[in-house]
Amino acid sequence: MHTTILKGTNIGDNVIIGANSLVNKDIPSNCVAAGNPIKIIMPLDTYYMKRKERQAREVTELVHKYRECYGKEPDEKALHEFFWLFSDGDSQLTETWKRMMTLVGNEKESYDALRANKKKYENLDKFLKEI
Known part of the structure; x- marks a missing residue:
């Protein structure tokens, strides 16, 4: 919700993106990421x-x-x-x-x-x- 994903970024499979995030870089698979700018918070497991x-x-x-x-x-x-x-x-x-x-x-x-x-x-x- 209310997340901006910038052109040219890639989001892997099985990723949870937090609300109000700015995705300004690639996010690998199987993780939780959030923030402005986005950062990886923890592995999905x-x-x-x-x-x-x-x-x-x-x-x-x-x-x-x-x-x-x-x-x-x-x-x-x-x-x-x-x-x-x-x-x-x-x-x-x-x-x-x-x-x-x-x-x-x-x-x-x-x-x-x-x-x-x-x-x-x-x-x-x-x-x-x-x-």
Whole structure:
């Protein structure tokens, strides 16, 4: 969003570019870059691991805020971004979570990754009871 990419620059594959960046030089594949002028922040693998570590904290915060605001337990729609924490195969997916798997046209790859996923919690209901 609101990023300027200057003529003659190349951006590699699997790159995340931060908002409001000025891409004034080539960016290699598999990294996260941002800034004005742009700089490489970290390898994509590092970013992925940081995001996985933060997910558990974020879903816990969201559940607490949801309970505070709405006075009830969140359902799979409210927690749709976090379904990987509770799923490691097709049989455990609700309709909402199945829709998430098809959003960007890489459904086969998403299901392959889900089957390889090591879920963090046994299921959503048990997670909600624990926190």
